[in-house]
Amino acid sequence: MGIEQIIFIVLSAIAIAAALGVILSKNPVNSVLCMITCFVAIAGHYIMLNAQFLFVVHLIVYTGAIMVLFLFVLMMMNLNAEIEPQKRNWLKYAGAISGGALLLVLVAALREASLPAIQTSSASDIGLISNLGKTLFTSYVVPFELSSVLFLSAMVGAVVIGKK
Amino acid sequence: MIHLVWLVPFLPLLGFLINGLGRRYLSKSLTGVIGSGSVLAAFVISLLIFFEVRQPGFTPQVVSLFDFISVGSLHIPFAFQVDQLSALFLLIITGVGSLIHIYSTSYMHEESSEGFARYFAYLNLFVFSMLILVLGANYVMMFIGWEGVGLCSYLLIGFWFRNTSYNKAANKAFIMNRIGDLGFLLGIFLMISQFGSVTFSEVFTKVPSLGEGSGILFAIALLLFIGAMGKSAQIPLYTWLPDAMAGPTPVSALIHAATMVTAGIYMVARSNVIYTLAPCIQTIIVVIGLGTALLAASIALKQNDIKKVLAYSTVSQLGYMFLALGTGAYTAAVFHVMTHAFFKALLFLGSGSVIHAMGGEQDIRKMGGLKKWMPVTNITFLIGCLAIAGIPGFSGFFSKDEILASAWGFNKIVYILALIGALMTAFYMFRLYYITFTGTFRGTHEQEHHLHESPAAITFPLIILAILSVIGGYVGLPEVFGAPHLLHEYLSPIFAPSAPYLPAHELEHSMEWILMGLSSGLVIITIFFARSKFIRYQDSGVPNTGIAKVLENKWYVDELYDAVIVKPLMVLSRFFEDTIERSGIDALVNGVGRGVKWGSRQVRLVQNGQVGFYIFAMVIGMIILFVISLFL
Amino acid sequence: MPVQYYIFLSIALFCIGIMGVLMRRNAIIIFMCIELMLNAVNLLLVAFSKMWVDAGRIDAASAQLFVFFVMVVAAAEVSVGLAIIVMMYRNTHSVDINILSRLKN
Amino acid sequence: MNALITTAVFGIVLMFVGLFVKNRQHIKYYAIAGTIIAFIANWYDAQLAGGGTVVLHGMIEVSRFSVLFNAVAIASTFLYFVLCGSSFEKVGNDVADYFALIFFILSGITLTASFSNLLMLFLAIEILSIPQYILAGADKKNLKSNEASLKYFLMGSFTTGILLMGIALIYGATGSFSLREMSLGTGDISPLALCGIILTGFALAFKVSAAPFHFWTPDVYDGSPTVFTAFMATVVKAAGFIAFMRLFHVSFAGGNLSQHWQLIIALITASTLLIGNFTAVFQQSVKRMLAYSSIAQAGFMLFAIVALNETAAQGIILYAVAYSVATIGIFAILLKLKDYTFDGYNGLARREPLLALVNTIFLLSLAGIPLTAGFFAKYFVLSAAVQQGNLLWLVILAVLCAAISAYYYFRVIIAMYFKSGEAETTEPITTGFKSALVIGAAVIILLGVFPNLVLQFL
């Protein structure tokens, strides 16, 4: 078992444990914190997969911005206490079971897929900002421009919805 | 002259149209002239045709007017066939018809002018239909007339349409006729599928090829005979005829005695080849004819309505005619049709005269001694009774004797039964005569005051018919008399095709004399018995019991039919409507609609408003679809 | 290292996200779980990207750019989503999704 | 391409119009002008594209089909603005923003017909979804509107996750996002690709509100401000189908690929038809009935995806026109009524005979009666499925459902014509409104007699 695999296992374990923490913790703030942990673990995977730029963006956007936003909203609403009314238990179990069933189904389906392996030893520079930037502004310029429309509408929307 | 044969039915049709359409504008006398005149003119033409047909060497001629139905290989022309049989019937129909028309001008005089015109229109329409029936050159033409006469009978029975019971009688007549017609129609279809034609000449030439005793032939013969049973009031379809007496009396005379009811005989005589080749059916005809003759005669014994007696007598006589047909004595049957037309029309008209005089009273128990006031009616009625009873010298004697002779040839038991029927005939006719015309008057004073002999328009036809009733028989003198049997010779071309297949029943002359003497003697004895019983008849007022009650109630046949056919039909219909239609099919159809609505009410509950549940359902759906697509 | 590891990891995270959505009633937590789902996808994409790069595909950068766009969209979605949740909170003083169930049947 | 740019630009323009134009009634004229200009711009695309296609960096591919669909979408939006534009201000104060959002949606719609990369599909769907979440919640004080918005948002983003997972798996199997370049093979399909196809199928089925992913539809359509429901239920829905169809037609239909997913889509179609039609029967509110009817109609449109052939493409375009125009018209009339229940229509034929007549034509079209565009729309999609050969059971199910659908559409007609009542309108009906409706009805009838008028452009 190489070092990569050990790192993979550790990171994965952290990610899954944190993810479970998100859905199981009663206190929403704990959930957020678990979420952040999970994201950090995922960011670790990004490094391992030579996606350096994404690692940075991920940390900044998700952990830095989005999760903070969530936390902020939670704080603003004063929801830090365990005030969430419990779902009826059977629905909770049903949710867990059906999610698990979906997991099983997908795993069963994808178990047999024959795919090229990942060479963890070989490092590529594809994930560097210069490479990505070049592609982004050449062949991906159309979606890039279009995402501005998306942002505009999200902005307008947030304003329309948000203002009193 | 023969090519003008279309005029014969056309003239009454014209009369019908004029009287029918102009019934509001024509005066009664004009109506009467048009009505009677058209039939009289037709009679004259018929007479001319008859003389032409009588010429030796005459061959049947078909006058085709136009194509009625023409489909593929099936051609049904609108054509008239003139031959000995149709010419004879033409004479009977137009002759008796004219007399009855003339009679009616007086008899119906109390009707409003519109009703009067309507009456004559119907009557003319009837004559038209009847002429089509006998003139038609194929079975479809015959069927047209067949249904046409049924319609006219319906219209005339219900002539006084305000009376609901008359209407019911009319309905009954029509529906019973239709039952027969159904058989006739099926017979025609069978003919079409078998021979590809319904034209007499073609059918009759193709029939022998099927061979004697062929099943198809049996079927055709039987089906046609069912038609005849309906129209000619044979068991089991006879009950309409007595009820049909609801119509005006001349109508009873014309339609329900002289002409329409003999259509069945005409048809069987016309199709003689078919019947001769289907001996099994002939036996059935004999049984039914004889049964009808006896049953009706027995009922007539106890009837008190003057017209009902005559009606049952008609049914009974028709039974005799079928008996003759069944034994293969076609000529005898036609002969009896002719003589019966004379004396039965006479009797009916006579009874009409009586009813007229009695102011509408029909119950013979309320009459009596009428000969004092109505000499002409009395005499003519008596002649009619003698004729129908079969007193030697009168027409009925000759025709009935011929029938009895052929019955003897066929089967001795049949003969005996037929003879018993003849005796019953004599008995009830003279019972009727004596109760009505002799003794003392039993009606009200008012009626007595009103009694009078009928006017000339009524008595004239009576006299003519009385004469015919006497002499009408001499066209068919029995062989033993040595004189030629004119009618037999005249009609022989018609029955020639079946002659080879008929078993010969040559009677010994001595045997014939014996039979004739036996029947005459017995009849005369019976008449005297009736005379002793009824000449001084007084209504006892005691209700009949036992067999007499059964007879008075006509063997309860109407009640039987009601219980066996009408009631079950109603129950069935009710079952169809209530159970199958409403709670079955319609409920099912509506149930589908209700089911959709019910389903809708249930399905919409899934949409419970909780987004958590929605997502859950989506996930479940995904899992199911995944499993289906990946692992199935 | 077989790419299956990453596939299973991603699917596991993805399904945990789904479970969260199904199990929780707090709109914000549910939304977070959805973000978790998106991140699982992102991870998978990056893994595939690496896989195809190693297999010699030239345009393999596209997957990483795709992830980038997913993040962009997620950010936009978050802004709108939180606005909606805040709006709901203003009106109902709750973020329980089951509070709002007037529209049904 | 031009349509995309103009609509996006007009979205921005209208944001500013809101700042400078004080009379809010006038804003709609700018919007209407925007649609006209977009239509013309789109027309130039058609000239440009000619018979072939224009490809932009492998991301966008403008073909005759996409231009035609853009034209249909823009024209429907035009009709929508004309008929419903004045009702915007009843929702809230940010009228210009609403128009802007609709233009943004429109730019997303133009993408659905021309994307040639999964990324563009993803973006397109997001561009047309996010503004919808907002429009659904535009009536901020109204709890129903809140609810609609929240439901739509939660379920929509959940589905985005599903869609992305599908895309990721497809990428894993093929190494490309490009519709043309990805090769899913013709023989054995990789399980990755299969799962990907199914998951994207689920996500798109959600967007077109096919069962069992339809749950959002009635609630969102019901809860949203009616004027926006009119848009969401029509043009946007049609765009979802176009995207669905385009993705499956271009990428997933080669060789015998379709046999892997056809059964699933067929099952989805069947359940959509049943649920949509059955549930619509019992509704009391016309608005909610229309929501279910939109599910039912989606069931019919799904036939195009099950069949995926030339006829299906014609059918989906025709369906887009017939369905959009008719539903917009019905919603426009509904907007004028005080009472949204069936009883609210009682006696409309006496008060407003023209409105009733036009409404009847629209309803007949939705029910698929011949000589209305709806008939040919249904006809084409059904015949596409019959052509496929093995789906006859589904077609028969569909026609039986069509018979059920007659029930709830005719309920409206019955209320309008045969019931007595005072169908109260909230505002006087202007001549302009009436004439726009008549034009809509004329389009329906005209296409019902000569469907060729649209199909010839394909």
Next chain:
Amino acid sequence: MLTVLLILIPLITGLITFGLKGPGAKVMSLLSSLATLVIAVIAWLQFQTAPEALRFTESWIPQLGSQFNVGLDGMGMMLCLLTAISFPLIFITVFRREYDRPGAFYGLMLLSQAGLIGVFTAYDALLFYAFWELALIPVYFLCSMWGGERAVPVTFKFFVYTFTGSLLMLVGIIYIYFQTPDHSFSWTAFTTLHLSSGEQSWLFWLFFVAFAIKMPVFPFHTWQPDTYEQSPTPVTMVLSGIMVKMGLFGVVRWLLPVLPQGAYMWQEAAIVLSVIGIIYASCIAIMQSDLKRLIAYSSIAHIGLMSAAIFANNEQSLQGVQVQMFNHGINIIGLWMLVEVIQDRLKIKDMNGLGGIATHAPKLAVMLVIVSLANIALPLTNGFIGEFLMFSGLFQYNPWFAAVAALAIILAAVYMLNMLQKVIFGESNTLTASTVDLKGGEMLAIALIAAVIFVLGVYPKPLLELVHGTTALVNATAWVK
């Protein structure tokens, strides 16, 4: 071109009539229907010499290979004539009646006429289907809007019922369309197509159900009595006089030539259903006391016979059916006219409340008798020829079926005579004593019908010759494929 005119005149005038107010509408519709009649007669004359000239083909939907292809064969010509004759008669009968919103009423009537003629002339399956529905929609509105108090649900049932049937037929049409080599809807392509017997077998039911509902054949008939009862009488005339012929027409024009083997396979089943229907409906008719329901059930019985005869599919039965289509149309319209008059005068349709009309309204009574007799197929009325040939044809197919079916002629006599007795005979009551006899227009219309009854009853040759071509054609294709 004449054929197109036949469709266009009622269509356009119908649309115009919508806009007319007051008496203009009825005058317009009368004129329009007369114009249609004139065109129909001209077309008929042309049909004698050059039937091909009545064919009109124009491209309609090239994508589908569907053409606007209309033309007339013998049967189509006959039914067009029936339609063209019926509508003026109907308009004349109700000329004195004042309908609420006359523009809409008469406009819808004319539209339905256009649809009917379209159905009878279409030689393109898609066009046929379109007209099929076009004829239905106006009738739906007519019945619901001007019908009796239960009209709305009843008519709706009728609508959904027929709509379901026709949709099934549409599936069948589409299926066959894709089997044609060059993807065409034309009648020629359909009839020359060779479908396997398995396909024909199930396709048969798709078509048959549609036609059976329209006719209606037992057990698809339950919409009919209610609809007839609730509809305004002019609409009932259209429904029973002409629209039910659409189903029969459909079988002869489309079902038998296109799916001969299918028809052959299910021939017996179809006939058995029809025969059951004959007896069943006749029995129920006996129990009816409502005039309109009685006629409705009698119509079901008659139609059952026609349906049985069609499926017996031999020369006689087909000839008979076609002739009977015309004659039944005329007769039943006559019957409805008289019922309409009675109902108009006395506001009652329960027979038990009637009676004695003959005393006060002799013309009415005479006409009712005539039409009733024609309805029970008395010889020398037009009803006879058709029934005779149909029974005969059915008899060739199977004597037992014919025998059972023929019981209907007895049952028909039972209920029709019973009706006559209850309605016009007997003593009049206070209500019927006030009956006003037939007047001007009514008398004219009914007299015309009576004239047709007798003329065609005595001389049916023109009619037989007119439809002969169709029969020969159907027979030629029958059982071949």
